[in-house]
Amino acid sequence: MIHQPIILVVDDEPNNIEMLAGMLDDQYELRFAVSAQEALTAIKEMPKPDLILLDVMLPDMNGYAICERIKEDPATADIPIIFVTSLGDPEQEEKGFAVGGADYIVKPCRALSIKARIRNQLEMKRTRELLHRLAITDGLTSLANRRHFDEALKQEMQRLQRQGGQLSLVLIDVDFFKRFNDYYGHPAGDECLRRIAAVIATELRRPADLTARIGGEEFACLLPETSLAGAYIVAERIRQTVLSLKMPHQSSTISDYVTVSVGVATSSGTEAAHLYQRADIQLYIAKTSGRNCVVQDVALV
Structure with missing residues (x-):
């Protein structure tokens, strides 16, 4: 209609x-x-x-x-x-x-x-x-772009400081993506990113949640009113679903298929940059401790 x-x-x-x-x-x-x-x-x-x-x-x-x-x-x-x-x-x-x-x-x-x-x-x-929409949307994946993500993170932190509650951030990085592009070519790399973006968008079901592509092969999920435990569940579900796609990755040293590493952090009132930094640290730990895993922050600030 x-x-x-x-x-x-x-x-x-x-x-x-x-x-x-x-x-x-x-x-x-x-x-x-x-x-x-x-x-x-x-x-x-x-x-x-x-x-x-x-x-x-x-x-x-x-x-x-x-x-x-x-x-x-x-x-x-x-x-x-x-x-x-x-x-x-x-x-x-x-x-x-x-x-x-x-x-x-x-x-x-x-x-x-x-x-x-x-x-x-x-x-x-x-x-x-x-x-x-064009100004705030990533052209390849149709998710929010970095500009939209930065503004949404700022607004959510302001809301958090006014109203209280919790805000979780999930950062996702495709493992060995440069090797994937070099081996399969950039058109295949673009299709890989689109499929991963579709997984992320599907797993985040609430209207208030935001999914974004914030870098070449890096994605973010902004989850208002979500605890650290709840965000971890979402992150692990994304990791498992990406692996279940069984997209071949002959250049990966950890799997025959495309995998992702994920970092999770939750805030109850810190500055936006601090929350992002903490999630990024967890992502770094995931990438340096074997990849294809989810690492969550231990502190709630």
């Missing part, structure tokens, strides 16, 4: 709601709110709206203030907002753009005009989302 874009219409006048519904309900999934409080609640629902049509004059808060609230929240700041209002003077229009509105339409609305403006905003939103 093709997903219809979701539009939230915020207006306290039944005639206006009926008019907009008649114009748009054949192309979009419409939701409605008749007050600021209803609107702010509705945008938190999942899936969140793709676009908001917002009246300025509402009983409990004006539309400009609502727009500011929406744009201040990182979770909703990317939703385009089109003001649809009877306030047609230039000062009001300028204020609408100043608080983050994407467009400003004066009632009464012509169907062709409002449909065209909605299409333009949705197309621009799709383009921005595509560019953002």
Whole structure:
């Protein structure tokens, strides 16, 4: 089924709601709110709206203030907002753009005009989302890239310091990967990395977990609210599943097949760099103590 874009219409006048519904309900999934409080609640629902049509004059808060609230929240700041209002003077229009509105339409609305403006905003939103995904995605494996990982680690550490809890980091390195590339060629090496990435992505099932390719043959798993014991289980499962793929590796000195070494560390409030350093130390120990194994940190900082 093709997903219809979701539009939230915020207006306290039944005639206006009926008019907009008649114009748009054949192309979009419409939701409605008749007050600021209803609107702010509705945008938190999942899936969140793709676009908001917002009246300025509402009983409990004006539309400009609502727009500011929406744009201040990182979770909703990317939703385009089109003001649809009877306030047609230039000062009001300028204020609408100043608080983050994407467009400003004066009632009464012509169907062709409002449909065209909605299409333009949705197309621009799709383009921005595509560019953002490309900027944070590893082109070979489709996992998060190093840039995305670094930012996510920083944000998770900030959350940890505010709220407490635990954060685990798993670092994974493909054993003797340079030898693999030299023996089988770079196209085979790329396919090897893609298969390992698929294993990692499959083993991490929670929406909050992040999988990333952070180097040539190095991967990372960021596991919020996960204990050291829990992270070790995930890491060992990844190691075993990679081995079970039985990808031949004639140049390896430890196995006939491709293997990985894994380091695990958990934090309850240290700096991001410290957590990464500790996981990296465990990865180094795994690589220097035989490879094809998981080594976990002994301390919880």
